[in-house]
Amino acid sequence: MRIGELAEQAGTSARALRYYEQQGLLSARRSSNGYRDYDEEDLRLVREIRALLEIGFNLEDTRPFVECIREGHSSGAECPASVEVLTRRLAEIDDYIARLRRIRATIVKELG
Amino acid sequence: MRIGELAEQAGTSARALRYYEQQGLLSARRSSNGYRDYDEEDLRLVREIRALLEIGFNLEDTRPFVECIREGHSSGAECPASVEVLTRRLAEIDDYIARLRRIRATIVKELG
DNA sequence: GCTGGCGTTGACATCACTGTCAAGGTTTAC
DNA sequence: GTAAACCTTGACAGTGATGTCAACGCCAGC
Numbered sequence A, B: 001m002r003i004g005e006l007a008e009q010a011g012t013s014a015r016a017l018r019y020y021e022q023q024g025l026l027s028a029r030r031s032s033n034g035y036r037d038y039d040e041e042d043l044r045l046v047r048e049i050r051a052l053l054e055i056g057f058n059l060e061d062t063r064p065f066v067e068c069i070r071e072g073h074s075s076g077a078e079c080p081a082s083v084e085v086l087t088r089r090l091a092e093i094d095d096y097i098a099r100l101r102r103i104r105a106t107i108v109k110e111l112g
Numbered sequence C: 001g002c003t004g005g006c007g008t009t010g011a012c013a014t015c016a017c018t019g020t021c022a023a024g025g026t027t028t029a030c
Numbered sequence D: 001g002t003a004a005a006c007c008t009t010g011a012c013a014g015t016g017a018t019g020t021c022a023a024c025g026c027c028a029g030c
Helices: A003-010 A014-022 A040-054 A059-070 A080-111 B003-010 B014-022 B040-054 B059-070 B080-111
Strands: none
Touching (some): A080 B080, B003 B040, B014 B040, B040 B059, B059 B080
């Protein structure tokens, strides 16, 4: 499939896919005319990336998941490096929630 | 007081203060040599700005607070426009905390 | 064979705030 | 009187992911 279709299926843009490729997260065979050519595995990969981005990871954080899938695992979260990223992010979220709670209390006091 | 001292007292940089001025949040008398000259009121103003930035507001959001203080109120949060900003931010925080909780649950499940 | 829609690369724009540098003027301390 | 430390303005850099535009190539339908 070509880049436009992959983008649509994965809910993103061709521009974003080219960027992921530039960052080494995605690679594409080329058709004889130079067009990028993707398969179902690429679709799974991009969907994993998008899902992670949507919950607040940055692109670099998605790398272990991508590599995990490339190594043949069905879920990107099955590899130690991915687990480490998940664990770290979990701690960040807990910290952030705590911080937001403090800020919330400050605002409520201001409003009170 | 001059810009360097104000920056230090307010815990920021001269660069940032010039930026606030450029954005119309801060104004400065000029000494005969062209140097910016600030007083205690400016210090209060900048501290208010910094406090708001630190709890996640952007510069534009601080404008109502700054104007509130300029109008003579002792706290920037005393004016209706400021209250509106605080209320909006409170709702955003609540939404964000809820979202983070959902993300947290997702991650915990992944790690499961 | 033309038009429209897709693809290609490369480059610049965005947001918000700040760092940093250049090239110069001023003040302070010795 | 000179060096260090401050000030001035203006401009460019960088973050992260993506939008957007330019200038061009390819292909399908009519």
